[in-house]
Amino acid sequence: MALHPDRLFPIEVDARVIARRLFNTVESLPIISPHGHTDPRWYANDDAFADPASLFVKPDHYIFRMLYSQGVKLEHLGVPRQDGRPVEADGRKIWRLFAKYFHLFRGTPSRLWFEHAMETVFGIEDRLDETNADAIYDRIASRLAEPSMRPRALYKQFNIEVISTTDAATDELSEHDAILSSGWDGRVVPAYRPDAVVDASRADFLANVEDFVALAGTRLDYQGYLEAHRVRRAYFKQRGATSTDHGHPNARTADLPSSQASALFERVLKGVSPDDADLFRAQMLTEMARMSVDDGLVMQIHPGSYRNHNPSLFRAFGTDKGADIPRSTSYVEELKPLLDALGNDPRLTLILFTLDETSYSRELAPLAGHYPALRLGPAWWFHDSPEGMRRFRELTTETAGFYNTVGFNDDTRAYLSIPARHDMARRVDCAFLARLVADHRLDEDEAHEIAHDLAYRLAKRAYKL
Amino acid sequence: MALHPDRLFPIEVDARVIARRLFNTVESLPIISPHGHTDPRWYANDDAFADPASLFVKPDHYIFRMLYSQGVKLEHLGVPRQDGRPVEADGRKIWRLFAKYFHLFRGTPSRLWFEHAMETVFGIEDRLDETNADAIYDRIASRLAEPSMRPRALYKQFNIEVISTTDAATDELSEHDAILSSGWDGRVVPAYRPDAVVDASRADFLANVEDFVALAGTRLDYQGYLEAHRVRRAYFKQRGATSTDHGHPNARTADLPSSQASALFERVLKGVSPDDADLFRAQMLTEMARMSVDDGLVMQIHPGSYRNHNPSLFRAFGTDKGADIPRSTSYVEELKPLLDALGNDPRLTLILFTLDETSYSRELAPLAGHYPALRLGPAWWFHDSPEGMRRFRELTTETAGFYNTVGFNDDTRAYLSIPARHDMARRVDCAFLARLVADHRLDEDEAHEIAHDLAYRLAKRAYKL
């Protein structure tokens, strides 16, 4: 289906016309992408992308989780096995399988992102199916060889102003150095994600921490460990980082006396109990917030995913294979230790995300509508979708307003979906605003200002970009 | 009020026109009713229904719970008491009481189902009230004597292709045998519902299990008990069953080593603790799933109801009197033991239901959008309603798509409401699809295909009917 200019706008006539006017003024704003998972090597090396299946199917857990749910084996989609046993290597065969099952994506955001990329990047308006799979594969494949399809050219085509990657605390950031020294004028910044040296329940935790303190040149005790964070945060900041990111199973925080925190660290370095690991993660969120007050890095918490829920799939294929499942997540008591310490400090910006929509109106909007340090991240992951974004606004705006939110995050590994995702977010926000104008809750001049804020200014301001 | 041809369609003009086109192609499709509680004796004996009150009021807990909530005594509605003390026997008096309080049903699905039956079965377009109660009673009563009002004739009039009853594991299914041997061409299949021999918290559990193994001809130990399930499942399957059904207080599953499961069984046969009863139910869900892999019966879990919440009402009137109240229900950790064992097995179809709508987007859609064995049942019980069905689609489609859902269940004891309920579901699904077409998320040809799938094909396929 060709992209319709009114897609995702209100279906009520008056509101649709207002939405058009709003969107018209924000459609072409540059993309601020303050949180995502694109590969810094793309921008450093500027290599051509491989075949269509490697671009659209193999790396996208939204795509292959849906195919898997209907009985397609991951091996047949070319997803590499942990044991190195062979998987499908023929991109065309993978693509045909994707085309055969393309109807599964009806009503999903993946479908809309895919078709946006097809049309805006490749000029393809046909709906993928088994009959045209080969022809479309060939068209894409032939285009991928062109210089205009390289990562840096696409960065310009996508009108990206700045994009953040997400990087382990022990990452040397050599690609970021390479980008900086290359003279290219794109802006790619890292984000400090220390989960691997914070989550003591991981099998590799001790080894990670040993590498971490060695890299930072500090001692393997709690003070040395904290110092290592400071060292590495400064290292990231020097390379443009403005934020940290923390992916935890829950939103628990703690603020232990120093001696207890130190003893806890010693315990988790040895064999760890689940309770201690949870408490250590909780303690580290407050330590990270304290460091953010000092160094100004914006802090993000992404809680509530049960990672690797499917153990046999995990053994065969590893992490990030579509088997992460959200859980009930609460914030009111969980965040209190951190907020008691730093919630009133205007130097801290703590951006909260959730996979549990029940927290929007009950907890997150009331918290963000009070604490100076708190802001709400946009609808996340499974909720990065038209209905999910609409619910986010409907459930948070009346209590937290627009200005305790931070614009849009694309949060993706799929490079070609970035403009599609920002386009979707801008459309859905304009649709929401248009309805408020249409039923006279808001004046249209205000809606224009808010649309611009949501599409561009709020992300730039909240993330200090 | 006369049934309006556009009822439940979008009120936006463009979408309404699309919804009409979609509904037009599915309105007359045969009814697949894969899960419900109609009485097999109706089809076996084909007796006339009694008076209007016995048809519409006395057996319908949706109706009398609402009247009870406003102070009407169940005795006055003819609901039989457990102690046999007299209750109102005059159908006309009961009917007048119903008519007097009919305004309570404004905005409820019961109202819409009732009026659909009134008009399509009895040709009555007047809105029930105290002034016309007697006249309407007489019209219905006179029609009930006609041959066209017998269950088998209505089955044909309703355009039912197949309907499933729900039957205890110890049921002889003699009515099903009678139907099969009668030469009638209606298709009425049983479903295996073993709750009474699985829920050890019931006072009659030991007696039920003793009857159960006796009936199956197996021993009263754990292996014999499991074998009895296999025997009875085969018995059901021979009579057309394609599914099992499990109504549990929560969605907990377990997969104990055989020796522990066996010891647990021995314990619950004697005085049982609530913890053991819960664990035994959990264990049995996994055992049932294993048997489903072997015999192909589709498995349904209906969790999360606090049954018989009102003890004085329960003592006076027994079960199913409108006092079952939903509770917060979670699935992510609860289902894990079963899913670890069988979630990736394509031979298993496990259909999940919920009374806790918060689980739709947070847990159920992410789970069903990943595990090959999982499918989502439709909006259930209190959510079998226009708003409930709309929320179900809005909250599940973007993550699980349409094809991890299974179409509609009417789940009713009220025979005349069956076409009304399917009509409502088809309208609400077409309305949902029409909105996706109107804002260009879906092409209309796809919406037609999905509408047909949701109304007919998905239920048939998922339930193997």
Add this chain to the structure above:
Amino acid sequence: MALHPDRLFPIEVDARVIARRLFNTVESLPIISPHGHTDPRWYANDDAFADPASLFVKPDHYIFRMLYSQGVKLEHLGVPRQDGRPVEADGRKIWRLFAKYFHLFRGTPSRLWFEHAMETVFGIEDRLDETNADAIYDRIASRLAEPSMRPRALYKQFNIEVISTTDAATDELSEHDAILSSGWDGRVVPAYRPDAVVDASRADFLANVEDFVALAGTRLDYQGYLEAHRVRRAYFKQRGATSTDHGHPNARTADLPSSQASALFERVLKGVSPDDADLFRAQMLTEMARMSVDDGLVMQIHPGSYRNHNPSLFRAFGTDKGADIPRSTSYVEELKPLLDALGNDPRLTLILFTLDETSYSRELAPLAGHYPALRLGPAWWFHDSPEGMRRFRELTTETAGFYNTVGFNDDTRAYLSIPARHDMARRVDCAFLARLVADHRLDEDEAHEIAHDLAYRLAKRAYKL
């Protein structure tokens, strides 16, 4: 922005026209305000209100919590400190600060309430901003001196038929006596709110209870304490009270044997554990319900707020400063002890509120749609808003109907917002009803009757006013 006559109506054309017709018949109905927090001294003394900041900013925690969340200090808004240190006293400066940050309220109900008061009370149609702040301040200030701006004149202008205050159990109600003896024909009734003598976790609990039994002339033991409640309830009832109100952290109830309850009371008078405090609150809800059966006072439970979540703000500024945060709240098991004792008693009216919207469809509507004693209070606090009220109706009506709800509560300390809030509630309810008529779920004559019920009759009936 000037108030638009169609504000908050459906944006679909057909439904908007229906909503206009519905609203037209209820717009001018008198206001029944059965639950709120206006100051009885206003009606007793009929003094002029002070400056605009004292009227609109300083007392309104909706306003200053939002400003605080964006870094404005409460001192700068004139909010008094607990330690008596100076805060901004210049109303004009406070007003300018409010004007500067007025854009924060875009999309919030506070914005709509404020502009309704501006236009209907002061004739001001301009949108507040920094450029017109002084001029608007002057216009309001000059009007406040006029006799028509006194509380009693506004009571008449607002078309209030009856309004309830909320008063501590130990309150002498001298203002209510003064109002009654003044010959003024306004009706201002108290409500019995015994939290300070029921919540044993409070530092002042023992002192409160001592004052309480002294005031009632009863002994300081459990029977004397219960008798003191009876004495004080009768005292309130003599002054027009028809209701009690209970603000608890959760909805837990208990029904202990008398000896255990008595021992619990003795324990909580001495140093109290959190568990005992929780149990005592739970027990007292059931005792209150028992007394309601005797004296006919309608009972309200407002559960689920974590009060004073921000300890440093609490130390500096005290209670009710926007730092109360909702928590997950469940009802099914929590209310059972009370309901087991009294849920079937038609002499009891127990009105339930929630800050946890997940309970609407899962628990509250099913409970209220069954128990004769239960009714649902309207969307409360953070949900007293257009989207919040819409969700309340969408999530409760299909299971509980309209007639297990009790109309609207304004629940405010902000006198000028009262007509604005009732206007909003009537509009949103008419919008909801108009949609049901437009998609043929309801006849329009019924919608007219329901609109009248929701705007006026249900509150009057439920609260016995």
